Amino acid sequence: MNFTNPQIQTEDLPNIEDVVLKPISKSYLKIITLNRLAFYSLILGAVFGLKYLIKEDGFQDNFWLVFIGVIVICIANFIISILAFKKRKYAVRGYDVIYAKGLIIHSIITVPISRIQHVEESRSWLARHLGLSTLKIFTAGEAGSDLSIKGLQHLEAKGINDFISAKVNGNN
Amino acid sequence: MEITDFSQPIRQSTKGIIVIFAFNLVTFIKKFFVLFIAFGVSIFRNKSIGNITPTMVVLALIAVLITILIIAILKYLNFKFHIHNDDFHLATGIINKDNTIIPKSKIQNVYIKQNFLQQIINVVSVKIETAGDKKSEIEISALDKPTALLLKKKLFNRATSTSGEPEPKDALKEPEVFFKVTPKRLFLEGLSQNHFKSFLLIFTFSFGLYSEFKDFLKELELEKHVEGMVELDEATILRLIITNVIIVVGVVLISFLFSIVKTFIINFNLEVVEHQKTVEINKGLFNKVSLSLTPSRIQNLVITTNRIKQYFGLHTLSVKQAMVNVKQQKNFNIVALEKEQLNYLVNKLISNYNENQGELAKPKPYYMRISALEMLVFGSVINGLSLAIFGIEMLWINTVFIPLAALYIYFAYKKAYYKISENFVTIGSGVIDTTTNILEIHKIQGVKLKQTIFQKPRDIASLVISTASKSVTIPYISKQEALTIYNFLLYKVESQDRDWM
The missing domain is CATH 2.30.29.30 (Pleckstrin-homology domain (PH domain)/Phosphotyrosine-binding domain (PTB))
Structure with a gap:
């Protein structure tokens, strides 16, 4: 019987911290900015709408206070999303895909390639213009273990897509 | 045919x-x-x-x-x-x-x-x-x-x-009935259930009924009757208290009854039959179900019990499979198991599982701080509501709430633990219930490390482990520990060429 059972030194295992995570494309910042701005203008529009709908004195007198409050929240949110952009990083190893994101709640997700069910590359209208695409990686798990890496260079995404597809097919 | x-x-x-x-x-x-x-x-x-x-x-x-x-x-x-x-x-x-x-x-x-x-x-x-x-x-x-x-x-x-x-043919070994529930154990199971759910259900139901028929009740001019009654003398106050007590006792009794009847209907004649490779569950009164569990299809095992159930020796084993909808999921519960039966069954479903394998480790005490914070938020909401609705006297509920919250925090921390062994991850949690989650490492679909900006200076992180049926969390451990587990789990999954299903 050819069976060995070597002891595993946990410190010798491939370490997730040694992986150099790549930042996503800088152009994606534009998409984030545009999306955010569109969102904020919607909200501000809604606030103005309220001004015409609610005729109560209490609201009318304090309208500018409310307005400024909303703007401050929007600005804070915008700054956070810009800062969080730097946290969006990814890496592909021989056996898994890693994606890190989030400023307030930072998370690093790793999905082993052998567990991937299918890969999808999707491109919105805006992303096509900037030469970007989103790589969606689906596992059999509940939504918790699915990955969606946004803002990859189109070629890069295609390359990863091909690599994973080849690996997944090779396994079966 | x-x-x-x-x-x-x-x-x-x-x-x-x-x-x-x-x-x-x-x-x-x-x-x-x-x-x-x-x-x-x-x-x-x-x-x-x-x-x-x-x-x-x-x-x-x-x-x-x-x-x-x-x-x-x-x-x-x-x-x-x-x-x-x-x-x-x-x-x-x-x-x-x-x-x-x-x-x-x-x-x-x-x-x-x-x-x-x-x-x-x-x-x-x-x-x-x-x-x-x-x-x-x-x-x-x-x-x-x-x-x-x-x-x-x-x-x-x-x-x-x-x-x-x-x-070899299944017929070689006669399938034997391994476990058959007795009415007495079912009764105990129903009795010792977490009644909060039934209570809430009945409460919302009656509340819904009440608001539906509110107008109807108004038509009956009930208010005038009530007003007539509320001429405060001591006898009526006493009567009021007695009615209230009766209502509360009634609701509690109904929720007990409800739990028991529900348990009986769902688990009537529960039977676990052992085959060569699979385990078969038969149960149900109005809806009879029979299903087979194949070990390779099982993603997680969850064992639940609570203080009272432990006393009676009642354990519930739920088997989680990939992508089974919630309604179906309930069919995979085996209730009222003895400890030994439970262990045997767990071993049958995931081979070589040993409770004592691996080192038991606990989350950082930081866990308690987070629970306390949660309770604080919850408490302030309750206080705010009762202040707004009933006025300042209602603050006495804090005398009930604060000890309960303290107990909650204490038990949540006490019951939380995790164990990583060669092939299994075991995670314990629960407050009223004691829940044990077991999963096989080669069935993991993805691992996630989570750290909030507040946890960073304290070097604390949480680990979320996803399988095809559910995600479990190891909360608030030191980041170094989390990374070690992270690396170990990934190594295990990627180095073995084992299918998850």
Whole structure:
């Protein structure tokens, strides 16, 4: 019987911290900015709408206070999303895909390639213009273990897509 | 139906028409129930609306019934299935023809179910499930029992033998009933359940009823009566207190009863049968279910018990499979198990599991701080609400709330632990219940490390481990520890070439 059972030194295992995570494309910042701005203008529009709908004195007198409050929240949110952009990083190893994101709640997700069910590359209208695409990686798990890496260079995404597809097919 | 070979396309038993008819009728009534009531009442009250008379309504109803019957017959005629090579084929559809093919190896579950109607006409329905979403489920609604059992056996036999060594016939070892629940244990199980849920359910139900009939009650001029009664003398106050106490006791009793009846209906005659490789569960009063558990299809095991249940030796084992919908998930619970039976079963379902394997470790005390914070938020909401609704006197609820919150925090921390061994991850949690989550490392689908900006300076992180059926969290451990586990789990998954299903 050819069976060995070597002891595993946990410190010798491939370490997730040694992986150099790549930042996503800088152009994606534009998409984030545009999306955010569109969102904020919607909200501000809604606030103005309220001004015409609610005729109560209490609201009318304090309208500018409310307005400024909303703007401050929007600005804070915008700054956070810009800062969080730097946290969006990814890496592909021989056996898994890693994606890190989030400023307030930072998370690093790793999905082993052998567990991937299918890969999808999707491109919105805006992303096509900037030469970007989103790589969606689906596992059999509940939504918790699915990955969606946004803002990859189109070629890069295609390359990863091909690599994973080849690996997944090779396994079966 | 005498043919017991599934190589040729066959229909289900003719009784299937009745089942399909009944099923369609029920869905139809459910959809148009409100319309029926509104329409029917107004017609019978006014004798006619426009030119519609009650006779016409009855005729229309009969027409609808006949249509449903015809649809049922057509559905029955166009429903054929057979087994060819290693695939299960099913052809359905009256106008749009559907042809479904399921490879045996992808079948996750075969249930045999019997609802009330099916029990009367003595047929069973067979449900075939894959790990896909809800749409890929197949249900054959009427087969006689021997045929159903044979079909199940045929579907399973090939499916299991492809993944393992050529297996000796199942018949070699007589399947034996491993566990059969007694009414007494079921009663205890129902009694010792977490009654908060039943209580909430009944409370919302009665509250809903009350708000529905509020106007009606007003019409009865109840308020005047009440006002008459609330001329404060001591006797009426006493009476008021007594009524309140009676109401509370009544609700508590009802929720107890509710839990017990529910437990009985769902788990009536619960039986665990042990086969060579699989474990079969049979249970149910109105809806009889029989399902087989194949070890390779199991993603997580969850064991629940609580203080009282522990005293009676009652444990619940729930088996989680990939992508099973919530309603079905409940069928995978085995209640009222003794400790030894539980251990035996766990070992049968995931081999070589040993409770004492691996080192037991606990989350950082930071956990308590987070729970305390949660409780603080919850408490301030409660205080705010009671202040707003009942005024300043209501602050006394804090005397009840604060000790409860403290107990909550204490128990949540005390019961939290995790254990990582060579092949398994075990995570304990719970406050009122004691929950133990077991999963096999090679079934992990993804690992996630989570750290909030506030945890960063303290070097604390949480680890989320996802399998195909659910995600479990190891909360608030030191980041170094989390990374070590992270690396270890990934190494385990990626270095072994084992399938998750």
